Amino acid sequence: MAISSKDIVPLTRARAKLAELCEDIRREHGEKILTKNGESCAALIDAERLDYYHRLEREHVHLTLLEEAVRGVEEVNRGKLLTAAKLKARYGRPHPFSVILSS
Numbered sequence: 279m280a281i282s283s284k285d286i287v288p289l290t291r292a293r294a295k296l297a298e299l300c301e302d303i304r305r306e307h308g309e310k311i312l313t314k315n316g317e318s319c320a321a322l323i324d325a326e327r328l329d330y331y332h333r334l335e336r337e338h339v340h341l342t343l344l345e346e347a348v349r350g351v352e353e354v355n356r357g358k359l360l361t362a363a364k365l366k367a368r369y370g371r372p373h374p375f376s377v378i379l380s381s
Contacts, residue, residue: 281311289314292322 287310292299299310299322309323353359360368 281309285309286311286313286318287322288312289319 285308287295287299289312292310292312302308303310303322303324307324307327309321309327311318312320312322
C-alpha cells in the first residue's frame with residue numbers, strides 16, 4: 279500500500295483526533311505517518327497488519343537460519359572443515375563443536 283499525503287498527520291492533529299485516526303486505520307487496514315516539526319517520528323498501523331509484519335519477520339529469521347544450515351551442510355559435504363586449532367586461531371577460543379568439526 280502506497281502512502282499518500284492524507285496518510286501523513288502532524289503530531290498535534292493526531293493528539294486531538296487520535297480516536298478518529300484509530301478508527302480510520304482499523305476500518306481501512308491502513309497506516310498513518312506522524313510528523314513532528316515536519317519530520318516523520320512515528321507510525322500508526324492497523325493491529326492485524328502489525329501482527330502480519332511480525333509473522334513475516336519471524337518467517338524471515340527462520341528461513342535465514344535454514345539457509346545458513348544448508349550452506350554449512352554443503353561446506354561439510356565438500357570437505358570444507360576447520361580443525362580445532364584453526365578455530366582457536368580465528369576466534370580466540372575453541373568452538374564448542376570443535377570435536378565434531380575436526381573429526
